[in-house]
Amino acid sequence: MSDSNDRPPRILIVEDEMILAMDLEQILQDHGFDVVGVSPSVERAVQAVTTLRPGAATLDLNLRGQSSAPVADALRGLGIPFVVASGYTEFIGDFDFQDAPFVRKPVATEELIAKLRQVLT
C-alpha cells in the first residue's frame, strides 16, 4: 500500500483516546504512512509539532477536555496540513477549522486516507 517511489509521508497523530490512537497508527502504517508520533494532550502535541516537523497530522478537536486550537495554530504556523477527526458532529468553539478536511469518528479508513492524501498533495 505504500508509494514505493517516495519516502513514506511522516504523520503526527494528535488523539487523546489511547485505543483510537493505536488504531489510527495501525491503519496509517498499513497504508504506508510513517507515524512519527502520537500526542494525547495539547501541550505534548504542540511540542511534537515543533520538534518532529511532520508532513501532516490528524487532529482531534478535544484533548482531555481542552480545545486543540493551539495545536491547529502551531500547525498552520509551520504550514503543516492536517485532517480533523472528531466524534462531534460539527465544529464547536470559536477557532477556525473550516478550511481543514473533517473526518467523523468512528473513522472510516478510506475516507481518512483519502483526505490525508489530499492534504499532502
Next chain:
Amino acid sequence: MTDPENPSSATVETSNHIPICAVGASAGGVKALRRLFHRLPEDLGMAYVVIVHLSPEHPSVLGEILAGCTDMPVHQVNDTPQLLRNNVYVIAPDQELVIEGENIHARDFTQPRGRRAPVDVFFRSVASARGDGMAVILSGAGDDGANGVRAVTEAGGVVFAQDPSEAEFSAMPQNAIATGVVNFIAPIDGLAERIAEVARSKEAVRSLDMSGSFNDLRRIVGFLRARTGHDFSSYKRATVMRRVLRRMQVCRITNLKDYGEYLRTAPEEAQELFGDLLISVTQFFRDEAHFQVLTTAAIRPLLEDCGSETDVRIWSVGCATGEEAYSLAILLLEEAERLKISPQIQIFASDLDEGALGTAREGRYPKSIAADVSEERLERYFVDERTHYRVRKEVRDIVLFASHSVLKDPPFMRLDLIVCRNLLIYMEKALQEQLLNLFHYGLRPNGCLFLGSAESADAATQFFSSIDRDARIFRAKTMGRRQMPALPHVSTEDIHRPLHRQANAPVDRPPSAAEAHVQALESTAPPSVLVDEHGQILHLSPSAGRFILHSAGTFSTKLSDVVRPELRLDLKVGLDRALEGTLPMLTHPAQVDFDGTFRRIALQIARVPSREGSMKRALVLFLDAGPTLSDDTPEDDTRVSLSDDSRRLYAELKAAQEALVVSRAEHESAIEDLRAANEELQSINEEYRSTSEELETSKEELQSMNEELQTVNAELKSKLENISTAHSDLRNLTTATEIGTLFLDGKLRIRMFTPPTADLFNITDMDVGRNITDFTHRLRYDGIEREARRVLMDLTPVETELQSQDGRWFMMRLRPYRTVEDRIEGVVVTFIDVTSRRETERRLQASQQEYQTLFNSIDEGFGVMQVAFDGDDDAATDCRFIEINDAFERQTGLRDVLGKTLSELVPDLEPDWLETFGRIARSGTPERFEAPAAAIDRYYEAYVFPVGDKDARKVGMLFRDISDRKQAEAHQQMLKHELSHRVKNTLAVVQAIARQPTTKGTSVDEFRDQLVGRIRALAHAHDQLVETDWQTASLGKLVEATLSVYGSVTDGQFRIDGPEIMLSPRQALSLALVLHELTTNAAKYGALSHEKGTHEVLWNRTVPADARRVTLSWRERDGPPVDGNPTPGFGMKLIEQAVDYELDGSVERTLAPEGLSLSIAFPVA
C-alpha cells in the same frame, strides 16, 4: 331812727321811672316777636325795647314789621329818645342800646363783630339803671342774654323765657334757663299773659301804701331770719323790698301782707326769696378801667414788695359765681409773670350762696364771656370746651371758694387786698361802717380795699384813705394793734352801737361859746336841725322836736325820714339842692297838721361851711307862717280883684287854647302815625320782596338738595339691594354647603351660626349674644375655647378633626374673622362632616394593605416603571421604578431600587430590555419573554404589561429569575453532546479494539471471548463512573470489580489492599483496561491459572517523594512456571500505551520465576 310815716326812698325810685320790658331774640325771633306783640295788651304802661341780632350792613325793617302787630308806637332807636309808656323801641343795625336815665341811647358797639352780645348789654344796662324791669328771651341761637338775665334778676327784675320746645331755635332760651334765674317759662301765648299779669301786679305793687307795708316787710325779714338763719334787717330796705316785690310779681300777689302769709304757708318760697336776696351779678373784669387801676395801684406794688418769699393773700367777698375771683387771679398771674416772680398767691372767695359757689368751683362759663375777656386771656387762662369756656386748673388752684358770711363769721386775716364790690350798696350805712372796720382788721397794714363803682369807704374814714377815688381803691390806715371788732350780726345790740358812736361824735366837738350862741339863737330863732351831707341829723334845736314825727319801724337818724310827712318831699328836694349848690333856699309853705291845728310851715335850708372842708353840712330852719287862713285856694286869693267878665273870658280863652293845643297835638300825631305807617308798609313791601327773592333762592337750593338726596337715596337703595342679595347669597351658601358655621366675637359671644351648628352646641336663635362657653356641646373635645382664644391671639388658623358624641366625625376649622377693613373682630368656627370620608379612607387603607400584603407575598418580582422617551417617535431613553414589591430585590439582588432609574441601577444592561419596555408602553400590548441580564448574572422570564392609559407611559413587570433552569438546560445540552461524543468515542474504542491484530492461531471463538472481556472491563469501569455520576471512581472498587470475574476476592487467592484513592473517569477507564489485560493474562498463563496461585494487588501513595503520585503494584505468586522472557503481546502493548498515554504514568515489569510483578506509578489529583 326810721320815720314810720316816711315811705321808703327805694320805692320812690321805682315809681318815678317808666318800667322797661326788654325783649331779646335772634334766629327765629321775628315770628316769635310778632306773635308776642300781637298778644300783648297795649295798656300795660311799659316801654318795650326789642333787641335782636341784626346784620350791620342791611337796614332793618323790624320796626315796620312789629308796627303791623301792635297798636303801640314802634321806633327804631338811632339816637337817644326819651322812653314813653306803651311804646316799642327797636334796635337799629350796627348799634347797641343802653338806658341812660329816662332815655334810651343807641351807640356803636364796644365789642368787635362776632363777640357782640347786644342782649346782654342792654339787659345789664336795664338792671343797673332800673331796679326792676322785665327781660324776655325768645327763640335764638347762642347764649346772648344768659348773663343779662342774671343782672336783671339781681336788680329785682322778672325774667321770662320762651319754652325751648316751642322756639324755632332753642339755644338762647335754654341758656337763659340754665342760669336758674328765669321766673317764667312758657310758650309765646302764655308769656304774653304772664307779662301782662306781672305788669299789672307791678302796677298794683307800685301803688301799695308803702308806709303801711313796712311792718309787713319787717315780719317777712324776721320770718326769713328764723327760716334761713340769715338776717337781712340791716340790708338796705330798698333792696330787700325790691326783691320781695319781685317775688310778689312772680307769685302774682299784690300786697305784702298776703305775701307774708304766702311765705309762711309755702315752705319753698322762703328759700326762693332767700335765693333772690343772695343773687348778685358779677362778670369778668367788671368795670375794666377800675381793674386796670387796681393792677397798677395795688397789685403791682404788692407783688413788687413781696418778692417770692411771702405769700399774697386776697379776699374776694361776695364772690357769687366766681368771675371776680378768677379775674383777680388772672391779673395776679399776669402781673407775676410780667415781674418774673412766682409768689404764693391765695385768693379766698366767699359767698353765702352754695349754688353759686358750686358754679364758681367748676369754673365753667358760657361762650358769651368772650365779650368781657380778651382773646389772649381766653387763650392763656381758659380751655375751650366747645359749648363753654373752662378756667384752667392753674387759675382754679389759687382760688379757694368758701361758704362764709361776712356778717356772721370771723374775717380772713393778714390780707393784702380785700375786694368787696356791690355788697355795701345793699347795706345800711351803719352796717357798712361795721364791715369796713372788719375789713380793716383783716387787712395787713397798708392793705388795699377795692369796692364797687357805687360804693365808698367814706363811712369809715378813720380806717381807710383813698388811693384812687374813681376806681374805688382804698388803703388801710396804719393803726396799733386792735381787737377784733364785734361781728355785725353776732348780737342785735351790736348793730346799733356804731350808730350811737357816730351820732355822739359831733355833739362832743363844738366849743362851749358856740354852744352858748346856739342856745341864744335857739331862744329867738326858728327851730332848726343841723344835718350832714347824707341828711343824717347831727343836732336838733330845742324846739325842733315838734317837727319830728318818727314812723313805725327801725330807728332812723335821717332827717328826711323822720320829719313830719307833709314836709318830707320839700325837705328832700331842698336838702339836695342846698348841698349841691351853695345858695340857701326857701320852700313854699306847706300845710302841716299839728294834732288837728293846721299851720303853714316853710323850710329854709342853708349849707353850713364845715371846718373839715370835705364834710358838707346843712342847717334846716322850720319857719312857721301861722295858721291856715281858710279853705280858699291860693288861686282864688290872687284873682279876687278881677271882674267876672274878664274872669270868664280868661277861662274861655284858656279852655280854647288848651283845646287848640290838644287838637294840634292830635293832628300832628295822626300825621306822624300815617307817615310811619306808610314807611313801614314800604319797608314791609321791601322786606317781602327780599323775602320772595330769598324764597326763590331757597327753592332752588331745595331743588338741588332734593336732587342730591334722590341720588343718595338711589345709591342707598342699590347698596341695600346689594346687601340683601349678599345676605341671601350667604344664607343659601351656608344652607347649601351644610357646613356648620359659627361666628364668635372677640369675647367669644355668638354672633351668627348655621343650623348644623345649632345641634352641636344646643343653641337657638335666642342665644345670639351669649358666650359660647355657656353652652354644653356635643363634641368629644374640650379645647374649642382654648383654640378660639389662641386663634384670636396668633391669628393663625387652626384645623383639627374631632368626633361628636353620636359618632360622627367633623373637621373643625378656626379662623380669625377679618372685616373688609382687615380688623379682627372674632373667630369663625366651621364644622365639616367628614364621617363618610373617614369611612372611605379607612376602607381604602384596608384594601391597600391587603393589596400590599399580596403584592409583597408573591414570589415573583413586580415593579411599575415610568418609561421616559426622548421624543414622541424616539425609543425609550430610560425608565424609573415607581413601585416595587419585596420580591423585586430578592429576584434581582439590587438594593434601594425605588425611585431610581434602570440606567442608574444596571448601567450595562442589555439594551433590548429598555426597547421592550418602550415598545409596550407605546403599543399598550403586553408581552411575555425570557431574557438574560448578564450584568447581574441572571436570566429572567418576564411578563410586561401597560399600566394605566397609553399616555401615562407606565408599564408593570412581573418577572422571575430563571437562571437555574437555564443553567440546567445548558448542562443538559452539554451532557447530550458529551454523551454523544462519549458514545461515539466508546464505539470508536470498540471499533479499534475489534480491529486489533490477534495472536496467530486464535480462533474466532477466542477472539470473540477476548473482545467481549475487554468490552466488559470497559463496562465495569463505566459502572463505577455511573455510580459517582461520571465524576470519580474508587481505585479499590475498580480492582475488586475487575478481579471478581475470576473468583471471590475474599477466598485468600487475592490480597487487595491500599488507601481509598479516587480516580478521574479517564484514569478509571484506562486502569480498568490495564487491570483487565493483566487479569486475563493471569488467568491464561499466570497465577490464576493455577489453584495454588496467589495474587497481590497493593497500592499506596508514593511517600514521601510525592503525595500526589500513586504506586500500584501487581504481584503473582505460585503460578505455573514462567518460561523465559516471552515477547510481549498485544495485551502488554495496550498496558504500556494506556499507562503512558492515559495515566501519564510509568510501568515497570519484572518476570520473575515465581510470577509476574508489575509496578505502575501515576499522578492523581
